[in-house]
Amino acid sequence: MNRFLVVVAAAVLAVTPAFGQQAIRSLPQPVATQPSIPAPRDVAYPGTLKLEVDATDLDRRIFGIKQSIPVTGPGPQTLLYAQWIMGNHAPRGPIYNYSGVTMTANGKPLAWTRDPGDVYAFHVNVPQGAKSIEVEAQFLSAIEPAQGPVMMTPEMLRLNWYIAALYPAGHYARRVNFDVTVKLPQGWDYATALETASSSNGVVKFKTTDWETVIDSPLFAGKYMRKFDLDPGGRSRVTLNAMGDELGQVDPSPEVIQVHRNLIVQADKLYGARHFNHYDFLLSVSDRLSGAGIEHQRSSDNGVGSGYFRNWDSGFVSKDLLAHEYNHSWNGKYRRGADLWTPNFNTPMRNSMLWLYEGQTQYYGNVLATRSGFVSKQQALDLIANNAAMYDARTGRNWRPLIDTTMDPIIAARRSLPWQNWQRSEDYYSEGQLIWMDVDTLIRERSGGKRSLDDFAKAFFGVNDGDWGTLTYTRKDVVATLNKIEPYDWEMFFKARVDDVAKKAPLDGLERGGYRLVYGDTPNAVWRDGEVRSRGANLLYSIGLSVDQNGKILLIQWDGPAWKAGLNTSLTVTGINGQAFSTDRLRAAVAATKAGAPVDLLIRMGETFKTVRIDYRGGHRYPRLERITGKPAYIDDILTAR
Ligand SMILES: [Zn+2]
Structure with missing residues (x-):
């Protein structure tokens, strides 16, 4: 239909309402389909x-x-x-x-x-x-x-x-x-x-x-692959198979190999039983092959950037990766949520227990990495602080319960999100980590330091030595085992933190473990390392944004100062208080807000520019953990090698 006829038809309809009342609307029914794929x-x-x-x-x-x-x-x-x-x-x-x-x-x-x-x-x-x-x-x-x-x-x-x-x-x-x-x-x-x-x-x-x-x-x-025996003379072979872009990328010192061997010892001490007849860490050290971290029963698929071994002493990135994936041989592969196990790979998998599968693995991945010496105790505390701060400021917790995020791999498919802080992401990993710290310190407190989550780990995952099949469980089984370790209303505990909208972050485990989350003027070492690597500036808990080295906005805290100023992640900061953008100038401007100085940003949006004032007076707010004097330092004990 051409444009003239549309106008005429519209005019006719306008003057003859009876014609309009006779308009028809066809209402189809779905075609019956036969289930054609055998179950x-x-x-x-x-x-x-x-x-x-x-x-x-x-x-x-x-x-x-x-x-x-x-x-x-x-x-x-x-x-x-x-x-x-x-x-x-x-x-x-x-x-x-x-x-x-x-x-x-x-x-x-x-x-x-x-x-x-x-x-x-x-x-x-x-x-x-x-x-x-x-x-x-x-x-x-x-x-x-x-x-x-x-x-x-x-x-x-x-x-x-x-x-x-x-x-x-x-x-x-x-x-x-x-x-x-x-x-x-x-x-x-x-x-x-x-x-x-x-x-x-x-x-x-x-x-x-x-x-x-x-x-x-x-x-x-x-082309360049080296193999290291991580359990010489052990009861089952454990090998680190490392391949690099060049041979020099897979040349770890004996001390670094020892750290990897420690992981095998610490996991044995934690779980007792092994659920493999041999185990292969597959590790790529490359800037060209895509990174990865995928668990398997008798191996794990790990991909890290170049320098993993070469810059061992200065890097914090990926230090818990191997510990995390190894832990999955017990938690996730051997013991798996009954609704996640499926008879084949074309049957929908259900994620309802991922807050244990991934949450506790995130917890023990970091704990075992510390007990083994991948990271120092102080680095571990910094990592915990940064994680706690993220969930402390997670505005999405006001509408979305943690259990709902277990479906996020299906819903969001790991794509970048416009307002991640409000939408949440796969929070069952790292918020789950905080919940398991809560459980661990609660067991310790209630048992007067006699028992801990390690007892749960052994009782729940360390059964049937040598069995490398899959043993499924339900949430009832988890609660029952916890009750054997330490009687408590664990069902209500998880309901409040996992099923319900929990507006307060699960930080009780921190304080019960002897530390509180505080914010200060200087970034902790792990935070600084992240900024050095990315060359950006992370100011999420002060002015509520992070930028890359060119000023491109990466993240905005929902309802934070930058959000209130109308900024979003399509924009680039090109100037600060009348000077050209640099990450150092942006940091200096945030520091000066304590003395009442403004943060005026020149913002580029495509071909247009505008100046935006961020209404903020708080100075820097970098997270760290502070020891609570007089409280038992359960967290120190948790992080200590067995
Ligand atoms: Zn995992």
């Missing part, structure tokens, strides 16, 4: 699937894939690409880069169709006489970080088998067997929790195992 059953899939991955195309970062999927007869068959990836807590299997998919049976092309209601499912009709479905495909891994995690560089690669494989619907993942083979670039070494059957000329064949174990055992391979 997983605890029944063995007949035969063994073959999966061959060619990981040698470093120039194009393409993984070549061949699969042979045995079938027992003709008829419909559904093949799945894993959607719910363990450790992601979300349905984000990277199917968008699974490409070039062709299938054959009896040597002839086999047409596939994708399920319109579930794009992770492929339907085929197996012809008479076919013994297997042959699949060829590629996984086109990211060339640039904006396309997803970078999995391949000229020096190293990370291979998660879920990127490469289809598996049959209708069976539990542990009932589907795989023979996995990978072809690696010449001369590269590799590491994985899978057990090698044979290896020659860069082709590695692994022993037959089930899909649940395969998907839980990623492979690292690199």
